[in-house]
Amino acid sequence: FARNPGEAEFHQAVSEVFEALDPVVERHPQYVEAGVLHRLCEPERQIIFRVPWVDDQGTVQVNRGFRVEFNSALGPYKGGLRFHPSVYLGIIKFLGFEQIFKNSLTGMPIGGGKGGSDFDPAGRSDGEIMRFCQSFMTELHRHIGEHTDVPAGDIGVGGREIGYMFGQYKRLTNRFEAGVLTGKGLTWGGSLVRTEATGYGAVMFADSMLRTRGESMDGQQVLISGSGNVAIYAAEKAAALGATVLTASDSAGYIVDPDGIDVDLLKQLKEVERARISEYAERKGGRARYVAGGSVWDVEGTVALPCATQNELDENAAKTLLKQGVKAVAEGANMPCTESAAHLFVAAGTLFGPGKAANAGGVATSALEMQQNAVRDSWGFEYTHDRLEQIMRDIHDRCVETAEEYGTPGNYAAGANIAGFIKVADAMISQGVV
Numbered sequence: 474f475a476r477n478p479g480e481a482e483f484h485q486a487v488s489e490v491f492e493a494l495d496p497v498v499e500r501h502p503q504y505v506e507a508g509v510l511h512r513l514c515e516p517e518r519q520i521i522f523r524v525p526w527v528d529d530q531g532t533v534q535v536n537r538g539f540r541v542e543f544n545s546a547l548g549p550y551k552g553g554l555r556f557h558p559s560v561y562l563g564i565i566k567f568l569g570f571e572q573i574f575k576n577s578l579t580g581m582p583i584g585g586g587k588g589g590s591d592f593d594p595a596g597r598s599d600g601e602i603m604r605f606c607q608s609f610m611t612e613l614h615r616h617i618g619e620h621t622d623v624p625a626g627d628i629g630v631g632g633r634e635i636g637y638m639f640g641q642y643k644r645l646t647n648r649f650e651a652g653v654l655t656g657k658g659l660t661w662g663g664s665l666v667r668t669e670a671t672g673y674g675a676v677m678f679a680d681s682m683l684r685t686r687g688e689s690m691d692g693q694q695v696l697i698s699g700s701g702n703v704a705i706y707a708a709e710k711a712a713a714l715g716a717t718v719l720t721a722s723d724s725a726g727y728i729v730d731p732d733g734i735d736v737d738l739l740k741q742l743k744e745v746e747r748a749r750i751s752e753y754a755e756r757k758g759g760r761a762r763y764v765a766g767g768s769v770w771d772v773e774g775t776v777a778l779p780c781a782t783q784n785e786l787d788e789n790a791a792k793t794l795l796k797q798g799v800k801a802v803a804e805g806a807n808m809p810c811t812e813s814a815a816h817l818f819v820a821a822g823t824l825f826g827p828g829k830a831a832n833a834g835g836v837a838t839s840a841l842e843m844q845q846n847a848v849r850d851s852w853g854f855e856y857t858h859d860r861l862e863q864i865m866r867d868i869h870d871r872c873v874e875t876a877e878e879y880g881t882p883g884n885y886a887a888g889a890n891i892a893g894f895i896k897v898a899d900a901m902i903s904q905g906v907v
């Protein structure tokens with residue numbers, strides 16, 4: 474930790490993984506002897522760069538750009554780009570570190586990386602977003618490529634931003650290299666189901682967990698935080714599987730709709746109008762209400778899907794959820810539960826699906842997008858959806874089997890960390906000390 478001062482989220486992510494690895498290194502000392510643990514914590518490459526751009530008033534703005542190419546043992550670096558004012562190196566490193574194990578769990582040939590900027594897209598015009606994306610890509614393009622590093626979206630980066638960045642990459646390189654970015658538009662190399670994949674996958678994972686106890690998503694009362702890409706499609710899939718989705722939120726407050734969130738209205742507000750979640754209650758009427766500030770975890774429900782951001786569900790929220798009898802928690806976001814909240818769920822025997830397993834559907838479908846790009850094909854919705862479903866069930870089963878094998882039955886967090894680690898560690902040993 475002394476080597477990476479001030480990077481609290483990165484420390485948290487590393488300690489969560491290493492805690493789970495104790496029984497692995499005891500059984501397989503070769504991982505320590507080959508320096509795998511030390512090497513894993515040090516990114517292969519970290520790029521930090523200036524992103525200058527001109528706003529609508531003609532003022533020059535300067536942001537900081539990051540790309541952390543963490544581990545390429547299994548394939549080209551793969552992971553999203555986040556545009557949010559809270560971004561600094563510690564956030565990008567925590568996300569990149571998590572991505573190594575998540576990508577390994579998908580069974581796809583992809584390494585781990587992450588990037589982004591402290592740029593705040595809130596309130597910016599389309600023109601400003603485009604100029605920022607173009608400036609960001611003007612530097613980033615030197616470091617990425619379909620066989621090197623393949624970025625995608627994350628918080629603040631959706632289809633619009635990927636489009637502007639792809640356009641600039643093409644202009645700079647004079648190549649239509651579809652496989653350099655994922656999350657592209659459907660008419661120029663994007664994959665069906667990519668938009669839905671993370672949210673859908675998180676709900677499929679929750680459903681698999683519930684089935685181990687003779688239940689399913691059908692009939693559950695679901696609490697969702699966030700109202701972005703992951704939250705919207707988690708709500709859509711949960712409702713399709715027969716659950717009632719009670720909540721959604723943004724950084725200003727949350728909505729409760731006892732009649733079930735109207736997903737079409739949510740999409741209209743967030744994807745088309747880019748409005749705040751407070752508007753939902755006004756437009757929906759009926760029993761829907763908006764609560765400024767506060768926490769969705771105060772609402773009573775049986776399944777919790779945190780889909781907003783890191784550390785949004787703390788120890789107190791976990792205690793409230795447990796008191797209310799929550800049966801399953803699946804992390805749609807990356808590390809949304811604090812370490813102590815996660816411990817409480819596991820200790821209480823609540824089904825707890827960690828992000829690196831539960832939200833892996835997005836990157837898995839990105840890998841399917843790369844496959845389609847490589848063979849210049851485009852697959853149908855049903856086919857891609859079925860592949861996503863199979864991948865999520867496989868990840869679930871791998872977590873269960875690995876947790877059992879290493880003496881922690883039912884502990885999905887341990888299962889995910891150990892299964893993700895072993896595959897990467899073995900590949901690193903095979904490839905020598907690099």
Ligand code: NDP
Nearest residue numbers: 627628629671699700701702703723724781782806807835
């Ligand atoms: P979006 O930008 O589409 O949505 C983010 C949502 O979270 C918004 O509702 C936003 O509210 C809220 N939010 C963001 N930051 C904060 C904060 N500091 N406090 C409270 N609320 C906040 O992002 P995504 O839906 O794509 O990503 C959500 C999470 O899922 C992230 O953790 C991301 O890393 C993870 N993830 C995403 C994947 C994907 O495919 N998109 C894949 C795997 C994981 P507001 O508008 O007020 O900021």
